[in-house]
Amino acid sequence: MGEFIFSLPLIGFFVGILVTSIGGGGGAIYIPLLMFGFGLTLKEAVPISLATMIFTSFFGSISHFRHGNIHLRGGLLAVAGALLGTGVGTFISTIAPENILERAFGILMLVMVWPMLIEMRSRKEKISRDEFSAEINLLEHPLSRGVPIAFAIFAIGLVSGISAGLFGVSGVVTLIVGFYLIKIKPKVIVGTSIFILFFKATSGFFWHLSAAAINWQVVILLAIGTSTGGFFGPKILAKFDHEKTESVLEKVFILIIFALGILFLAKPI
Numbered sequence: 206m207g208e209f210i211f212s213l214p215l216i217g218f219f220v221g222i223l224v225t226s227i228g229g230g231g232g233a234i235y236i237p238l239l240m241f242g243f244g245l246t247l248k249e250a251v252p253i254s255l256a257t258m259i260f261t262s263f264f265g266s267i268s269h270f271r272h273g274n275i276h277l278r279g280g281l282l283a284v285a286g287a288l289l290g291t292g293v294g295t296f297i298s299t300i301a302p303e304n305i306l307e308r309a310f311g312i313l314m315l316v317m318v319w320p321m322l323i324e325m326r327s328r329k330e331k332i333s334r335d336e337f338s339a340e341i342n343l344l345e346h347p348l349s350r351g352v353p354i355a356f357a358i359f360a361i362g363l364v365s366g367i368s369a370g371l372f373g374v375s376g377v378v379t380l381i382v383g384f385y386l387i388k389i390k391p392k393v394i395v396g397t398s399i400f401i402l403f404f405k406a407t408s409g410f411f412w413h414l415s416a417a418a419i420n421w422q423v424v425i426l427l428a429i430g431t432s433t434g435g436f437f438g439p440k441i442l443a444k445f446d447h448e449k450t451e452s453v454l455e456k457v458f459i460l461i462i463f464a465l466g467i468l469f470l471a472k473p474i
Contacts (some may be wrong), residue, residue, distance in 0.1 A: 210243075212432035213423060219433020221261065223454060231431065232258060232374035233314065234299050237465050239423070247306050248298060249420070251373030252413035256424040258375060260432045265399040274396025279344035280412035282355060283362030283380070283397075287405045290366020294410035298371050310372050311469025314462050320381045321462070323391065325455050338392045362401060369405040370412060376405055 218230045218237065232254040239250035269275050298306060308427045361383030365376035380398045381391045413419070 208402070209428065210422065211414055213426035214433070217257065217278070217427040217430020217432075218434040219399035219430075221431040222437075223458065225433075231261060232369075232372070233317065233462055233465070235427070236310065236373050237468070242291065242470075245420075246303055247310060247372075248303060251298060252410055252419050253423050253427065255369065255406045255410040255413065256419070257427045257431045258402060259410060260428045262375075262399050262406055264432065264436065266396075268401050269396030269399055272396070274304075275400045276341065276344035276397050277400075279347045280397040282347050282358045282398045283401050284404045286359040286362030287366035287369070287376070287401055288366075288408045290363040290368075291370035291409040292366075292406055292412050293363075294370025294372075295409060296370075296416075297367075298413075300318070302327075306372075307469055307472060310473075311413075311466045313368065313372060314466030317378045317462055318459055320378045321459050323381065323385060323456070325452075325459075326369035327454045333416040337393065343389060344394070344397060354387060357383070361387075364406070365401070366405050369402075370409045373409070375402050377402060 220234050223231070223234070234253040236247065236250050239245045239253060240247060245253075255281060265277065295385055303307075343354070349357050349462060361380060364383065365379035368374055369376040377398050379462050380394060380401065385391065
């Protein structure tokens with residue numbers, strides 16, 4: 206890592222701006238960066254990625270809570286599943302061979318492209334007031350539609366938590382797909398998903414903390430950059446055309462994710 210380690214705050218700053226604009230926690234960028242740029246293994250990179258997401262999601266949650274974008278009942282139901290899921294994901298990551306995890310991570314990157322395209326399309330769709338109210342009501346009163354829907358929300362959190370504990374990614378993609386399947390559009394769950402992410406990242410980090418040593422220097426340097434980027438990101442992006450900037454960043458991000466998926470699958474065993 207050596208002389209390049211002090212570039213981490215700058216890298217974190219740009220990733221913080223990126224995830225502030227398009228959502229997520231940045232794990233899909235951090236994991237390959239730490240592996241290919243700084244020589245860490247996937248198992249070493251995962252807890253570092255989760256640690257940085259704690260800061261990103263914490264500040265994001267505060268902002269969304271102030272704007273009334275977090276719906277606690279549905280969010281906490283998903284959090285309950287996520288807390289269990291991160292434990293399961295961490296356990297699997299500690300016993301699975303490194304090369305198998307890398308191939309699985311590559312597949313995950315490619316699979317992520319579809320829900321990301323769904324989210325891009327959803328952001329451009331107009332939701333009627335009645336439709337929006339119905340989706341919000343489902344998040345605020347998950348038992349109003351019966352136990353199966355409430356269990357589905359728990360299961361969505363569980364699967365999302367497993368992906369976070371296993372690969373150090375935000376798992377927001379899983380949330381998007383899961384909620385989309387129960388008729389809740391991505392733009393409705395933006396704040397709630399960041400809220401869920403905070404608990405996933407915190408839980409996953411402490412699960413990994415008990416299983417492996419953490420490079421605290423890398424965590425602190427990346428966290429400084431990510432927090433700064435997350436704080437100043439909206440102010441910087443406000444100087445540009447929001448829709449055009451967001452559209453460009455989303456397309457660039459999708460291309461990066463697709464390329465990383467191919468890279469991991471093509472990586473020699």
